[in-house]
Amino acid sequence: MRNITSALLSAITGARQNGIAPRTLVYVTAKNRTTGVPESIGVWSDHDDSNITVLSGITGLQETRLYYGGGALLQVSDIPRVSDLTVQTVTIDLSQIADAAQRLVREYDVRLAKIEIHQILLDPASGLPVSIDAPVFLGEVDGAPIKTPSIGGKGSISLKVISDAISMLTRTNPRKSSYEAQKRRQGDEWGLYSGTIETWNIPWGQKA
Numbered sequence: 001m002r003n004i005t006s007a008l009l010s011a012i013t014g015a016r017q018n019g020i021a022p023r024t025l026v027y028v029t030a031k032n033r034t035t036g037v038p039e040s041i042g043v044w045s046d047h048d049d050s051n052i053t054v055l056s057g058i059t060g061l062q063e064t065r066l067y068y069g070g071g072a073l074l075q076v077s078d079i080p081r082v083s084d085l086t087v088q089t090v091t092i093d094l095s096q097i098a099d100a101a102q103r104l105v106r107e108y109d110v111r112l113a114k115i116e117i118h119q120i121l122l123d124p125a126s127g128l129p130v131s132i133d134a135p136v137f138l139g140e141v142d143g144a145p146i147k148t149p150s151i152g153g154k155g156s157i158s159l160k161v162i163s164d165a166i167s168m169l170t171r172t173n174p175r176k177s178s179y180e181a182q183k184r185r186q187g188d189e190w191g192l193y194s195g196t197i198e199t200w201n202i203p204w205g206q207k208a
Helices: 006-013 099-107 164-169 179-186
Strands: 021-032 038-044 050-055 062-068 073-076 089-095 108-122 137-143 156-163
Touching (some): 021 050, 021 062, 038 099, 137 164
Parallel strands (some): 038 062
Antiparallel strands (some): 021 038, 089 156, 108 137
């Protein structure tokens, strides 16, 4: 169950009278293709660029981040809420012509990039977030196809994102079963006492 702040609860309770404006925020951390250094870029479903304070999915602390608007973020598919260990998949559609989206896929290697998705509410009167919220989804990019439109059509960039925690639980680790890998990690433990064992005189088939 998601814990919500009192301010968020108040905004939801008074939504019929005061109205609410939901917004989706996507924050991507990927390696710069030139420097190899991880950098972050954010987009959100609003018209203007804005500095928004959220709770980091990594540290749990408040962070003020720049999110680019102007149609850069087109759509985020429904985020599944499951109680089992199935891998959750979310699709993020970005505009193919927005500057922020172009930067993301051209200047950064988004393969396995880390993703944080926040869903916030804006106060219709002030245009400000009603509360500082934690992310509703943490994951990593599993693919980043660019759809080239036909003449007169609309193109988009689709990021397929899988849930971070569950995907890590389903990964296999060959180092657990490889003797050569264990030797590189911890030394040749199997042969550590070979000098002592080879001097043992074991009376096979004889009574002690």
